[in-house]
Amino acid sequence: MRVAVIGGTGLIGSQVVTDLNAAGHEAVPHSQSTGVDVISGRGLDEAVAGADVVVNLTNSPTFDEASPAFFQTSMDNLLAAARKGGVGHFVILSIVGADQVPELDYYRAKVLQEQILAAGAVPYSIVRATQFMEFMDAVMSWTSDGDTVRLPATPIQPIAAKDVAGAVAQVAAGAPLNGIRNIAGPEIFTLDELGRITLSHKGDNRSVVTDPTAGMFAAVKGDVLTDEHAHLAPTRYTDWLT
16 A cells, blocks of 8 residues: 655654555655645645555644644644545544543643544544653653652553554554554553663662652543553563663
């Protein structure tokens, strides 16, 4: 199949392209660097022309109150181009539990993206993933102060980016789900515990202080960012660290 991967040069997109091409499909990456702009619409018609599948992995440049507008405009433009191009399957990547954390602007924006896709005329699939292992350093940097890192005890089920890409590629190569598939890592940790494991592995002498008010994930109530019944990926966090 011909697959247009919008946002195909990023962390997940580049690996999706590699996985699809390795499986014998023709996946082409598109991004601002290749002349495609999902906000202005520049290059979109050309990018999706002749594609059987569109995979949209573009992301809002901010995680604040501006993010819903990004997803509204980008999805409107992409769906219009997909309809015009006769695309038969539209895939996006979202977040496990996004609809359970309305306090976070970005999570509300991802739910909006899902709703726009589901209401559109193109057969679709939504892949919801748990938190990426690759984001742990950034999460700790938000609440790092001197010799301490403050983290809440939010349950997290980290998944490796390569496993996310593999799952997205698999869904893109299949029939439209017209629904949601949850994917997750094989283990559940609390975020503060994950911070201690990460620092210990890196030989970082900072200590983790459990703080229920620290950082973005303080807004998460309960275990909504985990899913023991999801399609479980193989990579364990300690194996990924090594």
